[in-house]
Amino acid sequence: MIKSHNQHTITYSRVIHLSHVIDVDIPQWPGDPPVEFATVAELSQDGYYLRRFSLGEHSSTHVNAPNSFHSYGVGIDQYSAESLVVPAIVIDIHEAAAIDPDYALTIDDILVWEEKYNQISPGSVVLLNTGWQDKWLDQDRFFNRDTQGTAHFPGFSSDATHFLLNERQIVGIGIDTHGVDPGQDTSFATNSLVLEQPRIVLENLTNLDQLSPTGTTLVIGILRLRDGSGSPAAVLALVP
Known part of the structure; x- marks a missing residue:
């Protein structure tokens, strides 16, 4: 059990x-x-072992910052510590995504979920389990590109994103694919919508199938890169 200073x-x-x-x-x-x-x-030779590493700010499991999509947006270094410890719910669409790799979460999906588990609480992060984590070790399957080079993987629809932000006052979203936007959406509409404010966008998550639909708390570890467009993230789920 953890009790924070604000009780x-x-x-x-x-x-x-x-x-x-x-x-x-x-x-x-x-x-x-x-x-x-x-x-x-x-x-x-040196008495200790040390490596240096290099990778992009949006590589592997990562969090995106507002300045990656908006010129007025803050960098990842501006996120408060409190904003990185958040309650999460999980919506499972892996069966639909197995049939249609372009599947995008709908408002109806959200309402059906709420009929089972109650209305999504303000301040939540909504995680989308698409089953895509199983393709992680095979880059071709993970991006699922067609002959024209277009990626095909599931994500959040713009309508669902608007609903979650405006009607449920969520503080972020996350997914087990390389983008919260469906692979075909090269406008990054969902990223742009969510990051109009310093909210959470997590991509390339794993082990979402091990979480309950409700009750999880996320602890999101970031590198506080000055003016960073995002950061590789160490995301821990505290499961009840």
Whole structure:
């Protein structure tokens, strides 16, 4: 159990990694810099082992910042510590996504979920379990590009995103694909909508199938990169 200074209490029985291991062969968005590691100190020669690493701000499991889509937006370094510990709910669309890889979450999906689990509380992050984490080790399957190079993976529709922001006052969204926008949407409409304010956008999550629909608290660890457009993220789920 954790009790914070403002008297919010978090009770949990398990802690689950929602971040992928970062390695050189992870799926990368076209144009993103490669993941690179270089040894700079050897235990046998220097008495300690040390590497340097290089990767893009939106590589592997990561959080996007408003300035990645809006010139007026803040960088990732401006997120308060309190904003990175948030309640989460999980909507499971993996069966629909298995049939239609372009499936986008609808308002009806949200309302059906709420009939079972109650209305989404203000201040929540909505996580979308699409089942795409199982494709992570195969870049071709993960992006699922057609012969024209268009990616096909599921995401949040603009209508559903508007509904969640305006009618449910959520503070963020997350997904197990490389984008909260469906793969075909090159306008990044959902990212842009959510990041009109310093909210949470998490991409390339994993282990969402291990979470309950309600009750999870996320602890989102970021690199506080000055003016960063985002950051690789260590996301922990505190599960009741």
